[in-house]
Amino acid sequence: MVKLTIDGQELEFTEGTSLFDACREARGEALPHFCYHPDLPIAGVCRLCQVEIEGMPKLTIACNTTVRDGMVVFTRNERVRKAAQQTLEMHLINHPVDCPICDQAGECGLQNQYMEYGLYESEVEKGDKVTKAKAQVIGPHVILDTERCVLCTRCVRFCDHVTGTGELGIFNRGDRAEVGIAPGKELNNNYSLNTVDICPVGALTSRDFRFKKRVWLLKSTQTICPGCATGCNIRVDHEADRIFRIKPRLNADVNGRWMCDFGRLEYRRVHAESRLDAPLLADGDRQREASWDQVWSRLDALGGKGLFVVSPWQTLEEMDLFKGLGGGNTVVSGPSESGRGDGDEILLSTDRTPNRKSLAWLGIDELAGDELAARARAADGVVVVYGGDPVGEVPAFAEAVAGKTLVYLGTHRNATSDAAQVVVPTSAWAERDGIFVNAKGRLQLIRRVVARPGEAREDWRFLADWQGRTDDQTQPAGLPELRRGVAERVAALNGQDLNTIGASGSAVAEADTGGDA
Amino acid sequence: MRTNGKQHGYGAEMNFRERLYVGEVFRGLWITIKHLVRNIFYMKDMPTVQYPEVKPQYSDRFRGRHRLMQRDDGSPRCVACMMCSTACPADCIHITAAEHPDPTIEKFPEKFDIDLLRCVYCGLCEEACPCDAIRMDTGIYEIVADSRDKFFVNKEFLLNDETNGTL
Numbered sequence: 128m129v130k131l132t133i134d135g136q137e138l139e140f141t142e143g144t145s146l147f148d149a150c151r152e153a154r155g156e157a158l159p160h161f162c163y164h165p166d167l168p169i170a171g172v173c174r175l176c177q178v179e180i181e182g183m184p185k186l187t188i189a190c191n192t193t194v195r196d197g198m199v200v201f202t203r204n205e206r207v208r209k210a211a212q213q214t215l216e217m218h219l220i221n222h223p224v225d226c227p228i229c230d231q232a233g234e235c236g237l238q239n240q241y242m243e244y245g246l247y248e249s250e251v252e253k254g255d256k257v258t259k260a261k262a263q264v265i266g267p268h269v270i271l272d273t274e275r276c277v278l279c280t281r282c283v284r285f286c287d288h289v290t291g292t293g294e295l296g297i298f299n300r301g302d303r304a305e306v307g308i309a310p311g312k313e314l315n316n317n318y319s320l321n322t323v324d325i326c327p328v329g330a331l332t333s334r335d336f337r338f339k340k341r342v343w344l345l346k347s348t349q350t351i352c353p354g355c356a357t358g359c360n361i362r363v364d365h366e367a368d369r370i371f372r373i374k375p376r377l378n379a380d381v382n383g384r385w386m387c388d389f390g391r392l393e394y395r396r397v398h399a400e401s402r403l404d405a406p407l408l409a410d411g412d413r414q415r416e417a418s419w420d421q422v423w424s425r426l427d428a429l430g431g432k433g434l435f436v437v438s439p440w441q442t443l444e445e446m447d448l449f450k451g452l453g454g455g456n457t458v459v460s461g462p463s464e465s466g467r468g469d470g471d472e473i474l475l476s477t478d479r480t481p482n483r484k485s486l487a488w489l490g491i492d493e494l495a496g497d498e499l500a501a502r503a504r505a506a507d508g509v510v511v512v513y514g515g516d517p518v519g520e521v522p523a524f525a526e527a528v529a530g531k532t533l534v535y536l537g538t539h540r541n542a543t544s545d546a547a548q549v550v551v552p553t554s555a556w557a558e559r560d561g562i563f564v565n566a567k568g569r570l571q572l573i574r575r576v577v578a579r580p581g582e583a584r585e586d587w588r589f590l591a592d593w594q595g596r597t598d599d600q601t602q603p604a605g606l607p608e609l610r611r612g613v614a615e616r617v618a619a620l621n622g623q624d625l626n627t628i629g630a631s632g633s634a635v636a637e638a639d640t641g642g643d644a
Numbered sequence: 645m646r647t648n649g650k651q652h653g654y655g656a657e658m659n660f661r662e663r664l665y666v667g668e669v670f671r672g673l674w675i676t677i678k679h680l681v682r683n684i685f686y687m688k689d690m691p692t693v694q695y696p697e698v699k700p701q702y703s704d705r706f707r708g709r710h711r712l713m714q715r716d717d718g719s720p721r722c723v724a725c726m727m728c729s730t731a732c733p734a735d736c737i738h739i740t741a742a743e744h745p746d747p748t749i750e751k752f753p754e755k756f757d758i759d760l761l762r763c764v765y766c767g768l769c770e771e772a773c774p775c776d777a778i779r780m781d782t783g784i785y786e787i788v789a790d791s792r793d794k795f796f797v798n799k800e801f802l803l804n805d806e807t808n809g810t811l
Contacts, residue, residue: 225750227725227727227774227775228724228750228751261748262750338741338742338751339741341725341726341730343730
């Protein structure tokens with residue numbers, strides 16, 4: 128441990144702590160900075176975090192200094208303040224100040240720090256500025272505006288050290304220096320939108336989010352990405368029941384500060400044209416919209432034994448309810464081939480479903496396509512498919528269910544919903560609360576972000592209502608009660624209280640459940 | 645209020661002259677009579693405006709119906725920064741931004757609608773505008789239409805309208 132004094136406060140830190148982090152703790156807020164990022168190597172290029180250290184003739188940048196015993200540091204005196212102000216002025220010499228058309232406005236490092244350290248009277252004439260290329264498309268998801276760049280090299284370091292792809296670099300010198308894409312390359316790695324997050328100014332902006340919304344109008348909800356079994360912690364930015372973008376949320380145990388582009392653009396499915404928003408009943412060759420009374424009378428009349436198929440896109444609670452609803456019927460999941468893709472070493476998993484682990488925990492067998500079709504063939508009249516698209520993915524399954532009553536509970540129109548006699552619209556990932564279990568067995572909460580379209584039902588309520596019609600047991604009145612029941616039934620949870628899971632999720636002591644990690 | 649040094653109002657004692665009423669009635673009418681006489685002899689000084697035959701003259705700073713300013717080529721000066729719609733306390737400005745084919749302009753309003761029935765004419769939009777693109781200097785205060793949806797005016801109308809107020 129080393130003891131040092133920051134702004135008159137005596138504090139202790141472990142050896143090797145960077146002075147930047149020490150100052151953050153002492154001040155309660157970070158020093159002004161552009162280039163420092165906790166998950167990237169130190170560059171020390173922005174010169175904003177200069178502090179005065181007693182005994183040193185000149186100011187020193189805090190990010191590239193480690194704490195030493197007996198250090199006396201000043202971060203708030205006039206000399207330090209002046210240094211930050213002058214450095215910021217340098218950063219702004221060639222900045223276009225086109226905040227009105229910049230998507231970063233509202234969450235911009237330049238704007239925020241200018242409010243505190245700004246000089247307010249610019250010493251540069253507007254016409255003297257060095258102009259550079261604007262709005263360059265440098266990849267499928269990212270737009271580069273070199274004029275706005277402050278050359279902090281965060282994006283360059285990200286591509287060099289996190290993805291290891293090295294697409295970006297700083298070219299030229301002096302006031303002509305600019306971030307650019309390496310010749311013949313494109314910023315097309317699956318993590319490119321993280322460079323937009325870490326860009327402290329509006330130099331890198333997202334093509335998907337471009338001009339869609341001003342950031343100060345957005346509200347944020349903390350939830351979990353449904354894109355793959357990693358279960359990255361995310362923040363969904365939305366307004367008026369529409370999702371505009373997804374940003375990663377810090378969780379050192381799962382995804383750190385990053386997330387992949389694939390998951391980030393998953394939100395588009397929520398607002399897809401093909402969403403089911405009303406219950407449908409087959410009427411001859413066609414399907415027509417029906418009232419809930421008609422749907423219920425159809426479902427009540429089903430009776431008999433059948434096959435219940437649940438997809439790994441449902442939450443733990445929904446799977447548990449569905450299993451209970453299946454009762455004496457066979458409850459399986461499948462086809463096990465669906466929701467697979469290429470993974471990578473960083474975050475993206477080969478399992479592109481968010482909750483396959485829960486299937487194993489609940490003892491629901493995952494069947495391959497052929498086997499699923501065989502079960503469907505053997506089923507007695509009724510096949511209930513909850514999520515996924517087995518009809519579209521397994522031709523044999525489509526044949527097997529042809530003469531039977533197919534009930535589909537799902538969110539999107541697909542081959543299965545088209546083939547079904549009864550279609551019940553359920554909620555998409557961002558329209559309901561629940562628990563996803565990631566590949567490592569971590570329980571994480573998904574939250575309702577936007578309203579459900581049309582007459583779509585909240586999944587667990589619909590399942591509980593249906594069960595209430597088939598047996599006389601009282602159904603859970605709310606999610607907390609339902610979760611208490613799940614905790615009792617699932618051995619793998621080791622008695623974990625599902626109602627105390629916090630925003631960063633909760634890891635469960637791994638028991639051997641045979642799930643694919 | 646002039647009290648002539650006496651206590652008036654509820655509970656005040658009235659003297660004999662006041663109890664006669666007649667004098668008091670004419671004393672009360674004195675202000676009216678004074679104006680009547682003055683208006684008869686100096687009719688030009690009367691503040692009444694014969695609206696709608698005669699229109700009142702407002703100050704140049706009067707906030708009338710909005711208009712959108714044009715660039716030299718007639719396209720809107722607005723860059724769709726949403727400052728006005730953010731500042732708007734009545735939430736009456738609805739802008740949809742889009743990519744402009746000219747990279748030096750970059751962003752422009754694909755749609756710019758104002759709901760004139762919601763507008764409270766506070767002028768915060770023109771104050772917030774960084775490009776001087778929206779102004780309320782038309783002087784138009786009569787905003788008339790025969791159906792509600794006509795009060796929902798679009799970009800083309802705000803850019804080019806020459807009418808005097810009837811929508």
